[in-house]
Amino acid sequence: MIASRRIAIPYFDGAEVDLDVEGDLTADEPAAAAALAAFLSLTPADRLADTRHVYAYYRDFHEAVGGEDFLDDEMGVPETPEAIWRHVHPKQLYLVRGPDDDHVYVVASGDCDWEVEHGLSLVWRDGRTLCKAGGEDGHVTNSYAYADDSLANVVYPAVDPKFRTLLTP
Secondary structure (H helix, E strand, O other): OOOOOOEEHHHHEEEEEEEEEEEOOOOOHHHHHHHHHHHHOOOOHHHHHOOHHHHHHHHEEEEEEEOOHHHHHHHHHOOHHHHHHHHHHEEEEEEEEEOOOOOEEEEEEEEOOOOOOOEEEEEEOOOOOOEEEEEEOOOOOHHOOOOOOOOOOOOOOOEEEEEEOEEOO
């Protein structure tokens, strides 16, 4: 990664995070600049439209660890799915070239109150389409992460399949 700079993110109500660019990609390369501009055009309304993916991650984790036994006391219970965003704390934004495609991915990573070990990673293909949500694992798509092309349209893969979310057609 090259030296980072601080940037305000409209999607996260203007939260300031570090912006980094990975590998041989530069922020002024046309594809990277276009992906970043597209991402910076996303608004809090777009974030609310993405709620189902982040809330599914929370619910899946909550159920897997028996969250009612400790997690509810630690972070409280979100009153609505949209309230999950109060428990998301973005820290870094980075641009990365796709490992097996021609896309540039915008990755927002940070902390979340329900999964302190792996946090939260949200990935937008070309800065426009949220294509991956979940814990930080260093991958930009689920199909690449799991070497499984059947996951190409899966945003949150889930431990319990009932929490799996897909791209909106």
